[in-house]
Amino acid sequence: MNRGGSSPSAAANYMLCTNCRKVLRKDKRIRVSQPLTRGPSAFIPEKEVVQANTGDERTNFLVEEYSTSGRLDNITQVMSLHTQYLESFLRSQFYMLRMDGPLPLPHRHYIAIMAAARHQCSYLINMHVDEFLKTGGIAEWLNGLEYVPQRLKNLNEINKLLAHRPWLITKEHIQKLVKTGENNWSLPELVHAVVLLAHYHALASFVFGSGINPERDPEISNGFRLISVNNFCVCDLANDNNIENASLTGNNFGIVDSLSELEALMERMKRLQEEREDEEASQEEMTTRFEKEKKDSLFVVSGDTFHSFPHSDFEDDMIITSDVSRYIEDPGFGYEDFARRGEEHLPTFRAQDYTWENHGFSLVNRLYSDIGHLLDEKFRMVYSLTYNTMATHEDVDTTTLRRALFNYVHCMFGIRYDDYDYGEVNQLLERSLKVYIKTVTCYPERTTKRMYDSYWRQFKHSEKVHVNLLLMEARMQAELLYALRAITRHLT
Numbered sequence: 001m002n003r004g005g006s007s008p009s010a011a012a013n014y015m016l017c018t019n020c021r022k023v024l025r026k027d028k029r030i031r032v033s034q035p036l037t038r039g040p041s042a043f044i045p046e047k048e049v050v051q052a053n054t055g056d057e058r059t060n061f062l063v064e065e066y067s068t069s070g071r072l073d074n075i076t077q078v079m080s081l082h083t084q085y086l087e088s089f090l091r092s093q094f095y096m097l098r099m100d101g102p103l104p105l106p107h108r109h110y111i112a113i114m115a116a117a118r119h120q121c122s123y124l125i126n127m128h129v130d131e132f133l134k135t136g137g138i139a140e141w142l143n144g145l146e147y148v149p150q151r152l153k154n155l156n157e158i159n160k161l162l163a164h165r166p167w168l169i170t171k172e173h174i175q176k177l178v179k180t181g182e183n184n185w186s187l188p189e190l191v192h193a194v195v196l197l198a199h200y201h202a203l204a205s206f207v208f209g210s211g212i213n214p215e216r217d218p219e220i221s222n223g224f225r226l227i228s229v230n231n232f233c234v235c236d237l238a239n240d241n242n243i244e245n246a247s248l249t250g251n252n253f254g255i256v257d258s259l260s261e262l263e264a265l266m267e268r269m270k271r272l273q274e275e276r277e278d279e280e281a282s283q284e285e286m287t288t289r290f291e292k293e294k295k296d297s298l299f300v301v302s303g304d305t306f307h308s309f310p311h312s313d314f315e316d317d318m319i320i321t322s323d324v325s326r327y328i329e330d331p332g333f334g335y336e337d338f339a340r341r342g343e344e345h346l347p348t349f350r351a352q353d354y355t356w357e358n359h360g361f362s363l364v365n366r367l368y369s370d371i372g373h374l375l376d377e378k379f380r381m382v383y384s385l386t387y388n389t390m391a392t393h394e395d396v397d398t399t400t401l402r403r404a405l406f407n408y409v410h411c412m413f414g415i416r417y418d419d420y421d422y423g424e425v426n427q428l429l430e431r432s433l434k435v436y437i438k439t440v441t442c443y444p445e446r447t448t449k450r451m452y453d454s455y456w457r458q459f460k461h462s463e464k465v466h467v468n469l470l471l472m473e474a475r476m477q478a479e480l481l482y483a484l485r486a487i488t489r490h491l492t
Contacts (some may be wrong), residue, residue, distance in 0.1 A: 010359030040074035043452045044461045052081050052462075059083060066090035068131055069098050074123075074212050075203075081462040085469055089382045096195055097131075101368060102188040103196075106137035110152060111193055114145075115200035117327035118163035120445045123207050123214065124200060125324065144326030151183040155193060156329045157485070162194070163201045164281035164335045164442075166482035167349065167414050171489040178490070187487065191367040194483045195375070202476035208444035209436075209468040211452065261430075262391050262458040268427050269400050335442040337412070349415045349481065356477055360484040375480075382473045385466065391458040404428045405467060409441050409474035415481065430455060440468065441475050 039046025053059055053072070059080045063072050069427065079086045087254050095101075097108050109132035116124035129142060141148045145156070154177060161169050177185045185193070205214075325331050354360070354381065365372030381408060392397045407417060429437070433455040439447050456464065 038213075040077040040213055042213055043449050044078065044465070048461050049077050049081070054403070056080060056083065059086065062087055062090050066094040068094065069127070073127070074215060075178060075207065075210075078210050078212065078465060079206075079469070081465050082385060082469065085378075085381050085385055089330060092371070092378050093199065093248055094369060095374055096192070096199065101194045101371075102186065106132055106134040107152065108192075108196060109135060109137060110141060110148065111155065111196045112200045114152075114155065114327050115197045116204055117324050118159060118201060119204040119208070120324045121204040121207055122324060124204060125327070127215075145329065149183070152187065154183060154185075155197070158194070159197050159328070160330055160333050162197050162483060164333060164384050164478045166479045169482050169486045169487050174486050174490040187491075188367045191364060191484075191487070192371075194480070194487075195364070195368065195371060198476045198479040198483070202472045204325045205440050205444040205475055206472040207208050208447040209440035209448060209452070209471065210465060211447075253304055262393075265401075265428065265430075266390060266393065266396065269397075272400055272427060273397075274423055291439050315340070327345040349413075349485075351410070351415055351481075354481060354485045356481060358482055359488065363484050363488060364480075367428065371426045378435075379473055379477055382469050385469070389463075390464070391456075391460065400424060401428055402470060403471045405437070406474045408434070408437060409471055412438060412441060413475075413478040413482075415478055440471050 013405050026349060040049050059076070060071070062083075063070075063076060067073070067076065074088065076090070079089060097112075098105070101108075103111075109128040112128040116122075116128065132142070133139060145153050158169065158173055158177070161173070174190070356376070361372045361376050363372075364375065381400065385396055386398050386402070388395055388397065390398060390401075403420070404425050407420055407422070408429060410417070411422065411425070432451075436447075436451045436455050439451060443466065452464065456467075
């Protein structure tokens with residue numbers, strides 16, 4: 001499917017990988033067989049994940065109690081590197097999919113499919129196609145949106161905006177959905193749908209950011225469901241992962257070996273802590289630093305990631321595979337930087353004016369009981385989760401680093417915290433990490449193993465999974481804040 005009037009001849013230069021269905025240039029020839037790696041992740045050695053799961057009774061109990069599929073899937077295996085968090089995640093996901101709520105069970109899974117399709121996340125689509133049918137869904141709906149009730153189809157706009165540019169959501173979008181008529185949504189139903197959409201957009205970021213492999217299927221001879229598309233495939237060798245890219249091997253602090261990189265990061269964390277105790281920046285200075293970081297984020301990714309896939313070609317000649325595109329409309333609509341160059345200035349979302357704790361939480365709980373408590377527990381868990389370690393170092397306070405990761409995601413979505421010094425983001429997050437964060441958060445389907453490997457080379461894989469959990473939850477919270485603010489404005 002072409003966008004922006006790009007020529008048919010341009011599209012003719014591309015083909016689809018038969019395994020992962022990614023768009024490839026025809027001049028990149030490679031034979032594709034089964035996935036490149038075994039285990040739950042293409043990015044993490046199988047033995048590291050298996051060791052975490054071996055004999056872990058807690059994980060097994062959580063799967064039995066809260067897994068809708070009834071088995072230990074690849075996402076759960078990778079998340080089980082952080083069992084404390086996994087419990088919060090599975091409990092909230094189980095509640096929104098299976099417990100009493102405004103929406104019928106099959107609708108919940110169909111909404112998950114629609115959300116995952118915005119990022120072409122076939123792993124999640126396949127998972128929820130199965131669940132949709134198991135819960136009594138009408139098989140015909142799986143032929144695409146033209147086969148579903150108009151009511152579900154009406155979610156397209158909010159699905160699109162939430163996934164890519166949530167700051168554009170207004171009370172008018174809400175009014176359009178809840179207006180009287182046979183296809184209207186009640187507010188509790190809409191809140192349930194919004195929570196599901198935000199959850200699965202963010203989970204797609206985790207799937208791609210962690211290199212989650214297709215599930216093995218015992219009913220198929222080679223054990224793999226090749227239609228269970230993953231973001232990392234043999235075809236990546238023809239695209240990205242074997243190509244040297246200077247901008248990903250260097251960073252703001254010069255090219256240093258990974259050991260001194262770690263020491264330098266720890267030193268900066270220590271210095272920031274001391275500076276904060278000595279003097280506090282003025283509000284004016286804090287605002288300036290936020291605006292600078294917001295503008296700087298424009299130049300992250302652009303030209304860095306697509307060294308083998310020129311940015312303009314990738315965007316204009318994107319071909320979405322039919323098995324995914326049937327669940328979405330306007331497939332060419334994607335993330336655009338909040339602080340777009342040369343565009344009308346959008347007002348910053350001041351976090352203090354509409355917070356999750358004081359506003360979003362109570363609204364969600366009022367319209368869809370108890371989910372607010374479960375989401376709040378999950379947000380708090382990921383934000384405070386720490387083992388006081390960094391790579392080989394122990395007794396390290398990582399608070400400043402966790403806050404920088406969370407707030408950088410919100411910054412890219414135009415959300416500003418008055419009490420946070422955004423100068424810390426530049427101090428703590430190197431260039432290659434910023435490229436990775438922006439890709440996983442805004443264009444997760446473009447994440448590659450090279451990006452994952454390029455930052456924090458001395459850190460453990462479990463620490464990088466922790467980063468992905470923070471990015472996922474920060475993204476989900478950002479989407480919810482914009483949607484819930486629009487609902488509040490509709491109510492007032």
